[in-house]
Structures are given as C-alpha cells and as structure tokens.
Amino acid sequence: MTSVNPPTRDGLAAAGADNKAIMRRASFRARKILLSLAALGAAASIAGLGTFATFTSSTSTSNTIASGTLSLTAPFSRLGTGASPIAPGDTMQRALDLSYSGTISFASATLTTSASPSSLLDTDGTNGLQIAIDKCSQAWTEAGPPYTYTCGGSISTVLATRALIGSAIALSNLTLTAGSTDHLRVTLTFPSGADNTFQNKSSTVSYTFSGSQRAATDQ
Amino acid sequence: MRIRSRRPWCERPSLRRGAAVLGSALAAFVVTSLAVAGFTASRTGGPMSVTTKRIFSGPRSTYPGDLRDASSGAAANKTDQLDYDDATPAVTGAWASAFSASRFYQIDFNSPRPGGLPTSSVNFNIKYASKGGGGSGNACIYKIEVRRASNDSLLGTLDHSASPLCSTGTTYRVVNEDISAYVTSTDIANDLRIKVFGYETGAKAWNIEYATVTGTSYSSWTLFEATVTDQSTGAATTTTWALANAEGTGAGATIYTDTNNWPSANPSTSRYLQFTFDHADLPAGAVVQSVTLKNVWRDSAAPGNGGTLCNYFDVYNGATLVESHGGNTQATALSCNNSATTWQTDTVNLTNVDTVAEANSMTIKVYYWIAPLCGGGQNPSCVKSVTDQMQATFTYYLD
Numbered sequence: 001m002t003s004v005n006p007p008t009r010d011g012l013a014a015a016g017a018d019n020k021a022i023m024r025r026a027s028f029r030a031r032k033i034l035l036s037l038a039a040l041g042a043a044a045s046i047a048g049l050g051t052f053a054t055f056t057s058s059t060s061t062s063n064t065i066a067s068g069t070l071s072l073t074a075p076f077s078r079l080g081t082g083a084s085p086i087a088p089g090d091t092m093q094r095a096l097d098l099s100y101s102g103t104i105s106f107a108s109a110t111l112t113t114s115a116s117p118s119s120l121l122d123t124d125g126t127n128g129l130q131i132a133i134d135k136c137s138q139a140w141t142e143a144g145p146p147y148t149y150t151c152g153g154s155i156s157t158v159l160a161t162r163a164l165i166g167s168a169i170a171l172s173n174l175t176l177t178a179g180s181t182d183h184l185r186v187t188l189t190f191p192s193g194a195d196n197t198f199q200n201k202s203s204t205v206s207y208t209f210s211g212s213q214r215a216a217t218d219q
Numbered sequence: 220m221r222i223r224s225r226r227p228w229c230e231r232p233s234l235r236r237g238a239a240v241l242g243s244a245l246a247a248f249v250v251t252s253l254a255v256a257g258f259t260a261s262r263t264g265g266p267m268s269v270t271t272k273r274i275f276s277g278p279r280s281t282y283p284g285d286l287r288d289a290s291s292g293a294a295a296n297k298t299d300q301l302d303y304d305d306a307t308p309a310v311t312g313a314w315a316s317a318f319s320a321s322r323f324y325q326i327d328f329n330s331p332r333p334g335g336l337p338t339s340s341v342n343f344n345i346k347y348a349s350k351g352g353g354g355s356g357n358a359c360i361y362k363i364e365v366r367r368a369s370n371d372s373l374l375g376t377l378d379h380s381a382s383p384l385c386s387t388g389t390t391y392r393v394v395n396e397d398i399s400a401y402v403t404s405t406d407i408a409n410d411l412r413i414k415v416f417g418y419e420t421g422a423k424a425w426n427i428e429y430a431t432v433t434g435t436s437y438s439s440w441t442l443f444e445a446t447v448t449d450q451s452t453g454a455a456t457t458t459t460w461a462l463a464n465a466e467g468t469g470a471g472a473t474i475y476t477d478t479n480n481w482p483s484a485n486p487s488t489s490r491y492l493q494f495t496f497d498h499a500d501l502p503a504g505a506v507v508q509s510v511t512l513k514n515v516w517r518d519s520a521a522p523g524n525g526g527t528l529c530n531y532f533d534v535y536n537g538a539t540l541v542e543s544h545g546g547n548t549q550a551t552a553l554s555c556n557n558s559a560t561t562w563q564t565d566t567v568n569l570t571n572v573d574t575v576a577e578a579n580s581m582t583i584k585v586y587y588w589i590a591p592l593c594g595g596g597q598n599p600s601c602v603k604s605v606t607d608q609m610q611a612t613f614t615y616y617l618d
Contacts, residue, residue: 070258079264085272085618096264104258121269129269188269196335196406202270210261 068178070213071102072109078147079186079207089192093147095140098174098209099181106176106211110168111159113208119201125163127194129203133159135173136183149185158184164205176211273437274333274617276508281331282462282610283583284443285495290479290587290603292489297475299460301326301430301444308426310350312452314419318361318380323416323450326430327368328442329463330409331499341402341434342395343413347427348386356420359385360394365401368412375401385420391428398432405436417451424451437617438502462494465515465608467562473607476519480601481528483593486547486586494583494609501575502617509614510572512583514565517556519603522589526599527557529590534569535582542571549590562607569611578613 078094086092100106113131115122121129137153156173174182186207190198284302287294300309315322343365349358363377377396386392402408411432419425432442445464448457459466461475482490501507518528529552531545544567545553556563572578593601 068258070260072260072262074262074264077264079267082268082270084268084270086269087272087275087616092269094267098262102258102260106260121271190271196275196333198271199275199335200271200273202268204266204268206266207264208261209264210259213258216257 068104069102070104070106070211071100072106072209072211073099073101074209075099075181078142081145081147082204083146083188084202086190088190088194088198090190092188093149094186094188095142095147095149096184096186097139097181098184100176100178100211103178105178105214106174107214109171109174109176109209109211111171111207111209112167112169113165113205115165115203115205117202117204119203120198121190121201121203122165122205124194124198125165127191127198129164129205130161130189130191131159131164132157132161132187132189133171134185134187136185139183140185151185158182161189164188168210171209176214272616272618274336274502274505274615276614276616277333278511278612278614279331279333279499280610280612281329281496281499282460282608283494283496284460285493285497286462286475287493287495288477289489289491289493290477290481292487294493295478299443301427301447304346304429306428308428309430309447311425311427311449312454312456313422313424314358314417314451315453316356316420316422317418318383318416319418319453320416321450321453322418323414324425324427325412325414325448325450326444327446327448328408328411328413328432329445331442332405332409332436332440334404334406334409336405336436338402338404338408338434338436339399340439341397341399341408341432343398343430343432344393344395345415345427345430346391346393347425347430348389348391349419349421350424350426351389352423354421355388355423357385357388358392358419358425359383359417361416361418363396363416364414365398366412366414367407367410369410371412374407383417389426391426399434402432402434408432408434408436408440408442411442436502438500440500441498443498462606462609465513465562465564465610467515467607469517469560469605469607475606477587477603477606480593480603481587481589483589483598483601484591486529486531486588488586491584491586492604492606494585496581496583496611497579499578499581499611499613501578501613501615503575505575505615505617507573507575507578507613507615509612510569510578510581511612511614512565512567512569513608513610513612514585514606515562515608516565516604516606517562518559519605520600521559522557522593522599522602524597524599526589526591526593527555528587528602528604529553529555530565530585530587530604532567532583532585534572535584536572536577537580537582541577541581542569544569547586547588552590555590559602559605578615581611583609 076097083092135156135158136151140149158171284299286297288297300307347358349355361383365374384394446459448455458472466473531553533543534541554563554565587604593599
C-alpha cells in the first residue's frame with residue numbers, strides 16, 4: 001500500500017524546477033529533429049538539381065470526371081386519352097413507352113397516381129377503377145380508338161391489378177437500363193360489381209412514374 | 220502556488236464524449252444524405268378523364284295503367300282508377316267525421332325508375348272530393364305520411380292538422396304536395412308509400428280521381444299505384460292493380476277478366492284488349508337495347524270439345540303499327556290455351572321498339588279468338604280471357 005503525503009512548499013519548488021528541465025529537454029529534441037529534416041531536405045534538393053541539370057522529363061495527366069444523367073421520358077403515351085361514358089365491366093387500355101434516356105441506369109421505378117377532380121370512381125378501392133400494367137417485349141400493336149393492344153412478343157406483368165390510386169407503387173419487370181425503352185400497356189378496369197351509385201361520376205387521373213439511380217459503383 | 224498542468228482537449232473525458240456524439244451524428248447524416256441524395260427522375264402522364272354513364276344499362280319493368288276492353292267490339296275504359304283524370308274515380312269506404320289515427324288511405328307505387336339517380340320536383344298529386352250522398356260533407360286531408368313501402372319506415376310527414384285540406388262537398392280539390400325533401404333518389408321513388416289520413420265531415424266516402432307521384436331525373440316521370448290499402452273505415456281492404464303482378468291465384472282483385480266472350484273461329488280487328496304503357500318515361504337520349512313484353516293469361520273457362528283460346532298482338536306507337544306477333548289462325552297464333560287453370564305466359568321481344576319515342580308511348584292490342592270455333596251444338600264453348608299480368612321491360616342506358 002502506498003501512502004500519499006501533501007507536497008510541501010520546498011517540494012513544490014523542486015517539482016517546478018523538474019518541469020522546466022523536462023520542457024527544455026523536449027524543446028531541444030524537437031529542434032534537433034527539425035534541423036535533421038532541414039539537412040535532409042537540402043541534400044535532396046541539391047541532388048535533384050544535379051539530376052535535373054543533366055536529363056529533363058515531365059508527364060501531364062488530365063483526369064476529366066463528369067457526372068451522368070438520369071432521365072425518364074415517355075416518347076409515346078396514350079395516357080391523356082380519356083374515356084366517357086363508361087359502364088361497369090368496361091376496360092380502358094392505354095399504351096405508354098417509358099424510356100430511360102439518360103446515361104445512368106435505374107435501380108427501380110414506382111408509380112404514383114392521383115385524381116383531381118376526384119369521385120367515387122377513384123375513392124372506392126373495391127368497385128372503383130382498378131389498374132394493371134403489362135409490358136410487351138416489343139412495341140404494342142394498337143387498334144382503335146377505342147384503343148386496344150396486342151403484343152407480338154412476350155408479355156410480362158409490371159403491376160398486378162389493384163386499386164387505381166396509390167403512392168410510390170412498386171413496378172416490376174422493367175428494363176431500367178440507360179438507353180432502353182419499356183413498352184407498357186396501362187389497363188383500367190371498371191368492375192362489374194359497381195352499382196348505381198357510380199352513375200354519372202367523373203375523375204381525372206394523373207400518373208407519375210418515378211425512378212432512382214442504380215447503386216453506386218467504382219468508376 | 221498550485222500549478223495545474225494543461226491537458227490536451229482530447230484527454231479530457233467530457234470533451235471526448237461530446238466529440239464522440241457529434242461525430243456519430245455527423246457520420247449518420249453523411250450516410251443518410253448519400254442514400255437519399257442519389258439521382259431521381261420522374262415522368263407524369265395524363266391527365267386522363269374518366270366519366271361514367273348517367274344511367275347504367277339495366278332492365279326497368281312497368282305495367283300499363285291504361286286498359287281498354289274492346290271484347291264487345293267497342294272499347295270500354297277499364298283503366299286503373301287512380302292513374303288518370305278520366306272521370307273514373309276510385310271510391311273509398313266511409314270515413315269518420317273527424318281525424319282518426321286508424322283511418323287512412325295508403326298507396327304503394329310502382330318501381331319503373333332506374334336506381335341510383337337523384338330526383339327533383341317530386342310531388343304527390345291527388346284529386347279528391349266527397350262522394351256525396353245524404354248527409355255528406357267535405358273530404359279533408361289531415362296529414363300525409365311519406366314512407367318506404369318495403370319496411371314502412373317513415374320518411375316525412377306533411378302535417379295539415381292545423382288547417383286540413385278540404386274539398387267543397389263533391390267538388391274536387393287538387394293537392395300537389397312537394398315531397399322532394401323525402402324522396403331524394405329514384406331508389407326511394409321505387410320503394411314509395413303514401414299514407415293519407417283524412418275524414419269526411421259527414422262521415423261519408425271519398426272519390427279519388429287520381430293519386431300519382433311525379434318527379435324528374437333527367438326527364439319527368441310518373442308513378443302509378445301498385446297496391447292500395449283502404450282503411451278509411453278503420454278496417455283495411457287491400458287491392459292490387461290487376462295487371463301489376465302475376466299472382467297466379469286467379470283471385471278477383473288480382474286479375475282482369477274481359478267483359479265479353481271472344482269471337483269464334485277468327486279474330487276480329489275490332490275486338491281486342493288494349494294496353495298502353497304511357498309512363499315508361501325513358502329520358503331523351505336513352506339508348507333502347509331491348510323491350511320485352513310479358514302477358515300472363517288463361518281462359519275464363521275451358522272451351523271443351525277441342526276448342527282453345529288463341530291470340531296474337533300488335534304493337535303501336537300512337538296510331539302507327541310498329542310490329543305484330545302471331546297470326547290470325549290457330550296454326551300461326553302467338554299462343555293458344557284451352558285451360559281455365561293453367562296460365563299461359565307469352566314473353567316476346569319487341570325488336571322494333573328501339574327508340575325512346577316508341578318506348579314511351581307503346582300500345583299493345585291483343586286479339587283473342589276461340590279456335591277452331593265456338594258456340595252451338597257440340598262445339599267448344601265461347602269464353603273470355605283472364606289476364607294476370609301485362610308487363611313491359613325496357614332495357615336501356617343513358618350516356
């Protein structure tokens with residue numbers, strides 16, 4: 001067991017003298033290190049000058065870094081074509097080409113729909129309008145109006161049938177690759193179970209397709 | 220003098236903890252910002268306007284209020300007494316001389332309107348007076364109740380107890396009561412009951428020239444009675460318009476038996492039953508998809524001896540012949556029936572009735588005759604027809 005006694009006045013003075021000695025020694029070491037570095041630097045400079053005086057060579061590298069673009073366009077769209085008057089059981093098909101026209105591919109895409117003016121047609125999730133989206137591996141063949149579409153290639157489901165209105169609805173099976181285009185067919189269905197309360201209703205629907213960039217990679 | 224050594228900030232515990240927290244927050248912010256801040260793009264399509272039809276396609280059935288019996292060769296008015304202002308009033312029982320909560324005249328109306336439509340200008344229209352007779356007074360309406368026919372629920376009351384609506388003796392009074400506040404949709408109009416509480420100051424009967432409900436849903440329409448419960452005496456008597464339903468019972472109040480035997484061997488163009496569907500009330504612009512006529516009938520008695528009652532019918536739009544169904548021989552007749560118990564149901568599509576105008580003023584003339592002949596010797600008996608139901612179903616929509 002170690003006992004600790006309070007320091008005396010003489011003891012404090014002695015301790016102060018010790019601290020000053022330590023600081024002087026540290027300062028002296030620092031000065032020695034700096035002088036050594038200066039000497040090495042001077043030697044290296046002299047050697048370099050001597051070399052430069054004999055042979056010369058240089059290289060200039062220009063490294064341009066530019067960010068890419070992420071762009072979603074719809075070069076062809078029938079989504080602005082309305083339908084009136086519709087009855088229960090009716091379907092409305094509208095084609096849309098969704099192009100990933102930037103230089104950066106997408107990681108995912110979503111759909112947000114809204115209605116203004118709104119009515120029972122879009123507020124009733126069961127008997128109101130339902131939406132489904134299909135993708136054709138090539139451009140849809142259009143007939144009409146009223147528009148209907150057939151696919152000469154293969155069809156995949158982008159969005160299974162669901163209530164029309166939704167926010168950030170995940171879309172599947174899209175190409176998403178920069179420079180590519182997905183040929184989509186949006187189908188709205190007015191369920192046959194809609195009763196007379198749906199008569200003389202009107203809704204105007206807007207569709208917003210959104211996408212976010214691919215994951216970051218080493219470039 | 221105490222000398223405190225100056226320690227670097229990184230060796231102070233409190234500052235070290237603060238720095239750690241700050242660093243963590245900064246790191247989290249940077250990570251989150253990087254996750255959210257990537258590129259995004261969006262594209263908006265539409266707007267796409269979608270509007271539904273004003274009236275969805277569907278069948279709407281009704282029956283004729285106007286019936287003319289020309290079985291004798293001269294047309295007699297056998298119209299529903301409550302439907303028209305035609306000097307053929309319905310006669311009630313004897314009322315009390317003052318209001319009684321147990322005395323009323325109740326009318327259930329037909330249901331021909333497409334459902335789900337808003338209504339406006341809905342009125343209950345009644346023309347009534349004292350039937351007269353010794354000691355008679357004035358026919359007075361004390362209050363009118365508007366109810367749902369299906370469950371008798373009360374929609375509203377038009378209370379005239381403070382100042383009853385009275386006729387002056389046998390002089391008719393016309394009352395048009397606005398019931399728009401209670402009948403706000405065709406769903407209610409199709410399920411409507413009006414209950415009139417009244418009295419006759421001399422405790423006598425009323426004449427009711429007509430009692431209808433009119434309104435508007437894209438076009439004006441009129442409802443006719445389907446069933447009446449006359450409880451003016453305090454005891455209820457219920458009758459249904461003979462042509463309204465196919466009860467199949469043959470009970471007197473549910474059928475119409477023509478007044479004369481039908482001709483022998485051949486139909487006569489002057490001997491027929493005429494049914495007018497003057498209140499189908501299809502709105503202008505409606506698209507008529509189909510019209511079907513149903514006639515449920517039998518013989519008043521079996522003709523016997525190989526005889527049978529046959530018929531064919533013509534469809535008119537006003538005076539214009541639209542189409543005919545069946546011929547004037549037993550072989551070509553629309554149908555024949557030799558039974559007084561088995562009902563014959565003829566259901567015929569009226570393909571030429573394809574406009575609103577034709578649907579809204581459709582008249583049917585049914586010609587009956589006994590084949591091969593009737594009357595005399597061992598021949599079949601000449602008989603009448605009994606009609607249980609005459610119904611037209613209009614399938615249409617309105618864009």
